[in-house]
Amino acid sequence: MIDKGHSSVVLEVELRSGEHAALKILRTDSKREDLLTECEIVRKAYPISPKLIECGRSYVLMELIRGVPVIKILHKHEERLPLILKVLSAGRGLDVLEIDHRELSRAHKHVVLTYDDKVKIFDYESAAISEYPRNLCRLTSWIFNSVLEIKLRREAVELLRKYKKADRELRREIFSELVSHTVSTLERHR
Numbered sequence: 001m002i003d004k005g006h007s008s009v010v011l012e013v014e015l016r017s018g019e020h021a022a023l024k025i026l027r028t029d030s031k032r033e034d035l036l037t038e039c040e041i042v043r044k045a046y047p048i049s050p051k052l053i054e055c056g057r058s059y060v061l062m063e064l065i066r067g068v069p070v071i072k073i074l075h076k077h078e079e080r081l082p083l084i085l086k087v088l089s090a091g092r093g094l095d096v097l098e099i100d101h102r103e104l105s106r107a108h109k110h111v112v113l114t115y116d117d118k119v120k121i122f123d124y125e126s127a128a129i130s131e132y133p134r135n136l137c138r139l140t141s142w143i144f145n146s147v148l149e150i151k152l153r154r155e156a157v158e159l160l161r162k163y164k165k166a167d168r169e170l171r172r173e174i175f176s177e178l179v180s181h182t183v184s185t186l187e188r189h190r
């Protein structure tokens with residue numbers, strides 16, 4: 001077993017081809033009716049999510065991702081900035097796709113750096129399609145407040161507030177400003 005959640009379990013399985021995959025199965029005691037919404041969101045979120053192989057009402061079969069939770073790497077100063085920018089870009093990517101993960105304020109459970117150096121975001125069970133997703137906002141807060149323990153400066157908080165309410169075009173500009181702000185903040189805290 002790879003993981004056990006409130007409504008499902010994830011198992012590593014071997015396919016007929018010999019490849020290994022992740023199989024998410026709805027638990028019999030789950031209050032959820034099915035995994036079909038999650039299936040569609042995983043499909044839409046790729047390549048930020050694992051690649052979907054197949055799904056049904058009670059299962060989602062997807063690519064097995066091997067890697068390291070980003071929280072284990074974010075404490076290393078020499079690797080921190082490039083990884084933070086990749087994580088924020090993945091959050092922004094989900095926002096562009098109008099997918100709101102909804103659980104990225106606890107990203108330590110959902111964000112992995114693969115062995116081929118890609119950021120993958122897992123577990124779309126609580127996710128939804130939204131015109132105003134907040135993945136970038138949640139990831140930024142998580143990185144600064146929980147991981148780095150650096151208080152977000154007023155300018156960054158204002159950028160995140162604007163981002164939450166902005167249209168698609170303005171969000172792109174605000175993201176660029178937020179990246180610049182993140183880089184300068186991290187350089188000050190070396």
